Amino acid sequence: MVTTFFPPYNFGGDGIFVQRLAHELADRGHHVEVVHCTDAFRLLAPGPEPAVVNDPKVVVHRLSSPFGFLSPLATQQTGFPFFKAARLREIFARGFDVIHFHNISLVGGPRVLEFGDAIKLYTMHEFWILCPTHILFKFNREVCTEKQCIPCQLVYKRPPQLWRNTDMMRNAAKHVDAFISPDRHTIGKHREWWADMPLVYIPHFVPAVELASTDPSTPPYFLFAGRLEKLKGLQTLLPLFRAYPHAQLWIAGSGTYEAELRALAGDSPNIKFLGYQSGTRFQELYRRAIAVIAPSVNYEVAPPLVVMEAYRQQTPALVLNLGSMPEIIADSGGGYVYDAVDDLREKMDRLCADRSLRDELGMRGYTAFREQWSAEPHLARYFDLIDEVAVRRGVALG
Numbered sequence: 001m002v003t004t005f006f007p008p009y010n011f012g013g014d015g016i017f018v019q020r021l022a023h024e025l026a027d028r029g030h031h032v033e034v035v036h037c038t039d040a041f042r043l044l045a046p047g048p049e050p051a052v053v054n055d056p057k058v059v060v061h062r063l064s065s066p067f068g069f070l071s072p073l074a075t076q077q078t079g080f081p082f083f084k085a086a087r088l089r090e091i092f093a094r095g096f097d098v099i100h101f102h103n104i105s106l107v108g109g110p111r112v113l114e115f116g117d118a119i120k121l122y123t124m125h126e127f128w129i130l131c132p133t134h135i136l137f138k139f140n141r142e143v144c145t146e147k148q149c150i151p152c153q154l155v156y157k158r159p160p161q162l163w164r165n166t167d168m169m170r171n172a173a174k175h176v177d178a179f180i181s182p183d184r185h186t187i188g189k190h191r192e193w194w195a196d197m198p199l200v201y202i203p204h205f206v207p208a209v210e211l212a213s214t215d216p217s218t219p220p221y222f223l224f225a226g227r228l229e230k231l232k233g234l235q236t237l238l239p240l241f242r243a244y245p246h247a248q249l250w251i252a253g254s255g256t257y258e259a260e261l262r263a264l265a266g267d268s269p270n271i272k273f274l275g276y277q278s279g280t281r282f283q284e285l286y287r288r289a290i291a292v293i294a295p296s297v298n299y300e301v302a303p304p305l306v307v308m309e310a311y312r313q314q315t316p317a318l319v320l321n322l323g324s325m326p327e328i329i330a331d332s333g334g335g336y337v338y339d340a341v342d343d344l345r346e347k348m349d350r351l352c353a354d355r356s357l358r359d360e361l362g363m364r365g366y367t368a369f370r371e372q373w374s375a376e377p378h379l380a381r382y383f384d385l386i387d388e389v390a391v392r393r394g395v396a397l398g
Contacts, residue, residue, distance in 0.1 A: 092116035110172035182302035183324035228255030233295035303328035311365035334365025
């Protein structure tokens with residue numbers, strides 16, 4: 001597994017997903033090694049070093065360079081793992097059956113896809129192949145429908161990548177046997193760039209957990225869970241909930257947009273910021289909510305993991321009608337898609353007024369989680385893909 005970020009040197013869901021996949025494979029007897037870049041994390045999160053606990057299930061290579069932040073910066077600017085190429089080649093030469101790339105933006109850039117001769121897979125966690133800011137959220141205010149990459153990168157305070165004006169990405173991508181997309185919308189966006197790109201649809205998964213306890217004394221609330229960033233769309237919910245009479249809004253998460261969100265919420269007692277949550281408390285928050293709301297105003301790669309996590313606690317979801325998000329409702333029946341705030345309010349009213357409807361939708365989501373978004377169906381598709389590539393290439397797997 002090759003990824004820029006990996007816990008505890010991690011920010012979002014991509015590193016968590018890599019860790020979960022690595023552990024599921026190790027639990028089934030596979031030898032798994034993970035390569036990631038600690039310099040990239042330190043560049044974006046200066047401060048105390050995160051506490052590292054040895055991972056008993058996988059071998060983790062935490063790459064760092066004596067040049068520090070210059071290493072990921074050189075990769076970002078050249079598209080090549082300038083200061084880490086030798087170490088990456090050394091690791092790849094250990095005789096792996098599969099090299100699985102994830103977020104490689106700062107650990108290797110496009111050119112790392114050329115390294116090694118194993119079966120090569122690439123999972124799309126973001127739109128990095130298409131977009132230098134990864135997210136297709138233009139000027140940090142709207143989904144990108146017409147490229148203006150250099151001024152957009154400057155808005156995000158990122159150095160422009162001149163190599164994106166060459167064929168480097170397309171040529172490097174030809175070394176990958178299959179690109180895994182966790183949703184169908186993302187497949188369509190990449191087909192616009194490369195019509196015959198070898199894309200395969202394999203939804204993400206979340207591990208099974210015990211059902212959390214319920215508490216009838218808990219006041220009725222809807223849950224937002226995730227990073228507090230502008231593109232996640234929480235700001236669209238706050239005016240509605242400041243005076244919503246039937247339920248509160250509880251917010252689990254932290255992020256760089258938190259101060260602006262708190263100001264927008266004002267002193268409303270109907271909106272509660274809970275901070276970062278994990279473990280049993282997080283599961284209880286999902287379980288006891290009327291529904292989880294996913295209001296992301298950008299194109300998400302994969303329906304949000306928070307919806308899958310809500311489903312495994314038998315809680316339905318309300319998602320904005322944008323990008324990949326409606327897919328998880330269409331594939332499960334575990335909630336509703338909404339088009340605007342008035343539409344959202346009508347669906348919230350419906351759930352607040354009818355507990356049996358809420359429970360029915362939650363059970364549909366739970367059934368779909370077990371059949372589609374748990375580890376077993378994911379790994380069945382994953383191993384089938386590896387077998388198909390091996391047959392096509394005439395490779396004997398160890």
